[in-house]
Amino acid sequence: MPDHPSAPAAFFDVDGTLVHSNIVHYYRYLALRHASVPGRVWWYCRFLPRVPLFLLFDRLDRAKFNRSFYRGYAGMDAAQARADAESLLADFIRPRLFPAAREALAAHQQAGRRTVLVTGSLDFIVAPLARLLGVTDTLSVALEEREGRFTGELTIDPLSEGEKARVVREYAARHQLDLNTCYAYGNDPADIPMLQAVGHPVAVNPQGALARLAAAQGWVVRRWSLPTPPK
16 A cells, blocks of 8 residues: 555445346346337246246355346347446436435545445446446446347456455555545445445445444444335
8 A cells, every 4th residue: 555545435336225226127128128019028938937046146146146147138239238228327227326325425526535336237337327426437347249249248257245345455556545544335245345345334224144244343324215116
């Protein structure tokens, strides 16, 4: 760590922390946006039987779940998906953005701290949200492309658990940050390593292992909700 580190940063998980949503919702929106009624029925017939397997993977190994789930993007037109990400923000993500989360992020920005999104969601989905929030740096994943279509394979390891902490530490080293002065916000047990990597962890709507650890460690806990349930 350098003698004169930069101003602290605040690292925010996205799904479940900033936004009441997850990667399954985003995929469904993009997959069905231009589908006909028969196409929608066919998609649900193929997707729903796989849900129990996804739930099992998610419980046993979040990284394995992410790899398996993102293979569903194989064959999707990459340019169209990127264009549809703007509509995804307006139609789906923005109504599910916790107002208190946006206020917390803005408060860090006003205090002169860097704000960084750290997420297992795809880069082109997170980019419009980052612009909306005035966030210039995101740590996310991307899909391989071949001949204008996604292959379904990630270009880096899924960002979950230890990988989130690793990329946060790399970011801190690259920008000469003292992590002891930094903040991190997360809502899931998979965010624990990232929260442990900073001096000011904040557990958002914690449950299970995260709730128990936050209570044991005396971490700040925030309860964020939407003003009205999104339709």
